[in-house]
Amino acid sequence: MKVTVSRKAHFNAAHRLHNRQLTDDENRRLFGKCNNPYYHGHNYNLTVKVTGEIDPISGYVIDMKILKDIMQEHVLDYLDHKNLNEEVEEFSSLNPTAENICVVIWKILREQLDDKFTLKIILYETERNFVEYPSA
Numbered sequence: 001m002k003v004t005v006s007r008k009a010h011f012n013a014a015h016r017l018h019n020r021q022l023t024d025d026e027n028r029r030l031f032g033k034c035n036n037p038y039y040h041g042h043n044y045n046l047t048v049k050v051t052g053e054i055d056p057i058s059g060y061v062i063d064m065k066i067l068k069d070i071m072q073e074h075v076l077d078y079l080d081h082k083n084l085n086e087e088v089e090e091f092s093s094l095n096p097t098a099e100n101i102c103v104v105i106w107k108i109l110r111e112q113l114d115d116k117f118t119l120k121i122i123l124y125e126t127e128r129n130f131v132e133y134p135s136a
């Protein structure tokens, strides 16, 4: 019997949506105000969902304290209060859209969690705009 446990977190970060393969005009047309060369910020809200069997001894799928510490060390300490384009290696060549940030967070956490767990990330960039990976 598989059960999903979830933990929420949030971080603030600055970014600029920009594709170096496009001209400045094309970038402005495609990304509008999100292409502002002086960057802009979001309060990102994150939900991490871990699915697995309940351990018969602990009654846990995963100890939430352990999940919290992994998220803090590997995601929040890495992304919080950062300029994603300038300070986070993955986005030196990858546009920091909500979709790409979500996949990057999934890859970071996937490496930290046992293969027996299924992992899903939901990332809110605004109160109304959010993305999920993997989808469905």
Ligand SMILES: Nc1nc2c(c(=O)[nH]1)N=C([C@H](O)[C@H](O)COP(=O)(O)OP(=O)(O)OP(=O)(O)O)CN2
Pocket: 017, 034, 096, 097, 098, 099, 125, 126, 127, 128, 129
């Ligand atoms: N598919 C995507 N579309 C857009 C993304 C994205 O990451 N993926 N990002 C942006 C901008 O970076 C930014 O998120 C837009 O913010 P904002 O203009 O504040 O968005 P809203 O007006 O929709 O704000 P609400 O508060 O949600 O109404 C643009 N597109």
Ligand SMILES: [Zn+2]
Pocket: 015, 034, 040, 041, 042
């Ligand atoms: Zn933005």
